[in-house]
Structures are given as C-alpha cells and as structure tokens.
Amino acid sequence: MALSGILSEFRSSKNSKTRKLKALWQIILNDGPVRADTLSEKANMNAATCARLLDELIRLGLISADELGQSTGGRKPILYSANPDKGRLAGIEISNIYSTIVLQNFRLDVLATCKIKATGQETPQVLLDKLLTRLQTLLEEHNLTTADLAGIGIAADYTLPAGSDRQAVNEYLIPHLKEMAETRTGCPVTIGSGVNFAALAEYRLRHKQSRRLFFTTCDAEIRSSTILSEPIRFMPSGTENAFGHMTLDLRGRACECGAFGCLNQYGSMEAIRNTVVQHLRRGKPSVITTLVSDEREIDYHVIFKAIELADPLCTEALEEAAYYYGQAIAISFSLFSPMSWSAAEHSRQNTRFLPRFRKRWRKNSPDFRKSIHR
Numbered sequence: 001m002a003l004s005g006i007l008s009e010f011r012s013s014k015n016s017k018t019r020k021l022k023a024l025w026q027i028i029l030n031d032g033p034v035r036a037d038t039l040s041e042k043a044n045m046n047a048a049t050c051a052r053l054l055d056e057l058i059r060l061g062l063i064s065a066d067e068l069g070q071s072t073g074g075r076k077p078i079l080y081s082a083n084p085d086k087g088r089l090a091g092i093e094i095s096n097i098y099s100t101i102v103l104q105n106f107r108l109d110v111l112a113t114c115k116i117k118a119t120g121q122e123t124p125q126v127l128l129d130k131l132l133t134r135l136q137t138l139l140e141e142h143n144l145t146t147a148d149l150a151g152i153g154i155a156a157d158y159t160l161p162a163g164s165d166r167q168a169v170n171e172y173l174i175p176h177l178k179e180m181a182e183t184r185t186g187c188p189v190t191i192g193s194g195v196n197f198a199a200l201a202e203y204r205l206r207h208k209q210s211r212r213l214f215f216t217t218c219d220a221e222i223r224s225s226t227i228l229s230e231p232i233r234f235m236p237s238g239t240e241n242a243f244g245h246m247t248l249d250l251r252g253r254a255c256e257c258g259a260f261g262c263l264n265q266y267g268s269m270e271a272i273r274n275t276v277v278q279h280l281r282r283g284k285p286s287v288i289t290t291l292v293s294d295e296r297e298i299d300y301h302v303i304f305k306a307i308e309l310a311d312p313l314c315t316e317a318l319e320e321a322a323y324y325y326g327q328a329i330a331i332s333f334s335l336f337s338p339m340s341w342s343a344a345e346h347s348r349q350n351t352r353f354l355p356r357f358r359k360r361w362r363k364n365s366p367d368f369r370k371s372i373h374r
C-alpha cells in the first residue's frame, strides 16, 4: 500500500486495530530501535497482540526487524526500527532573513535543503507561497510528490514589525498560514515556533537519555526551549522569548519589551553588530573597513569573517556578547538544572568564550552534558 493511503487511514480511521498500529509505529519512530517487550509495555498491549501488529507494520513496509539487541544468553533479541525511507518529512522555516526548506527521511537525515533570501518586503503569506512552490520543485528534483510526505512542519519565525498585534498573529495569521499550506499540498501541517522544533530534533537525535534539555539559539533574537521528558513536554507557548529578555543590568540599555538591560541588548547578533558599528564610527581600526565599502553592508557574515581574520575589534565585541550570554546561561542552569544543554549553530562563535563559566555550570547542574553543533 502507498504511504499516502496508510497515513490517511492512520489519520481518519476509528478502527481499533488501525489505531493500535499507528500507536506502535509512532513509538518505534520516536524511540526505535526498540525491543518487542518494551513496545508492548509502552503501548500497553499484550505480547501476542503486539507481535501480530508488528508483523503487519513490517508487511506495510513501515518498520524493519533486526537481530541486533544485546543477548543475555540464548537468542539475540529482535530490535524494531522505522523504515527511514518509507516516506519523507518536509520542514519550512519562514524568516525575514533566509527562509529554509529541508527534506528529511524518518531518521531525520537531511536529504535536500534550499535557502531563499527574503527581500524584506514580503508578507508572511507571500513568502510561504514562494516557499511552497520551491518545495514542489525540490520534491520533483528527487522524483517525489507531496503524496510521499508524511507531513510538513512550518517554523513561523517571521519577525513582525514592532507594534504588531501578537494576539491577532496567533489567532488569525498562524491558522491562516497552516490552512494555506494544507490546501496547496494536501499534507498535514504542524506550525509552531522554530526554536521548539529545533530543540525537539536535538532531543531526538542526541539527548534522548536526558530528562531535561535546555536549548538556546542566538541569531536575530536569543531564544530558548526547555524539553522535559517522559512524556515530552515543552514549557508553555510564548516562553521561548523569555530567555532573551532576562534582565542582566537593571540600569542597562532599553529593550523593546519595555525593560532595561535584557540579554538581547548585549548578547544577540544584532547587539554584536551595533557594538561593532559604534566602534567603527569612533574611528577604531578594524579589518572590516577592507571587507565592506559601506556601514550598511556589515552583517553577521562580515563580522564572523573579520573574527576569522583575528580582527581585535570584532573579537572583543563577540567576547563581550558571550560574557552576557554565559551569565544568562549560568542563571538558567540554576533555575532549571538541565541535564543537557544544546546550542544552535549561530551560537558556536559565542561558545569559544564560554568555558570560563564551566565551573558555575557544573556547580548548578553537575551531571549536564553540552553539545554545540550545526
């Protein structure tokens, strides 16, 4: 049976057997490779029913069984894994800077990716329309159609102009974008905050053993996501931005949130850029003056290029930002005591300067493990 047929049955059928098949497949997708006894326990099924349904999932091509488990004497136990190539997942990030489309299999391996630079003038609707057209082309390039997609995840991280009505965005714009994507593709669409999606992927790929994952990003805005498991729970919606608005200096710089001295004003990419520009205006020497001809051309890429060239001005600006970033992370560690911390790609440069906080992290969260990656 084609994947689209199976999935549409999984979505709509009230049949008890179909629902059990779906539940088992979801556990294997999230936790696989997994043993049959663990599966019957997690799905709350008796061993015979579980074995029958597993055979059915194998027959449908959704999972495979391998004798790979640790033997405790006698026959090696069988491990069940999702068939990574039965179907694809598409992820779309709508952003004012670079929007991204990613095509993945069920093991979350990235099969294809493409970036579209925003002109800065498009509305989120226009941007999404462009991205959906590009997704169709990307699928065609890989001999796929939307029927091969199990679903589309959309990270709506579009920064709206200051003063936009947040409530209207959540109540009208987000559901409208979801409906637009569902109508055009015929696929189920999940729409939400990009930082939560990124944290969930990190959790599934690298931190499954962790009961509390703290994930931070540092691009246009500083955001965080905290995942508690099992079962997986996120902090309430809207809390993703709280980390960036942590007060670090009561008499500090004014923030658009109305408070003073928020982390965003010191540790974000925008803050680093502002510091660099201010120093250049005061006539401080920097290799940047040879990289661009106009102040407006200075962006994160130019600053990181200058840092690679060991430019003291840019390195100092980054180090200062990392100082605040590290302070905020140390405070968060004492609040949440996470078992792991994961930082997204843009934060990697910052982390060069973070080891000085290691002692404090260890004290606040002795068994944590950190990962910084692309």
Ligand SMILES: [Zn+2]
Pocket (backbone or CB within 6 Å): 244, 245, 246, 255, 256, 257, 258, 259, 262, 264
């Ligand atoms: Zn603020």
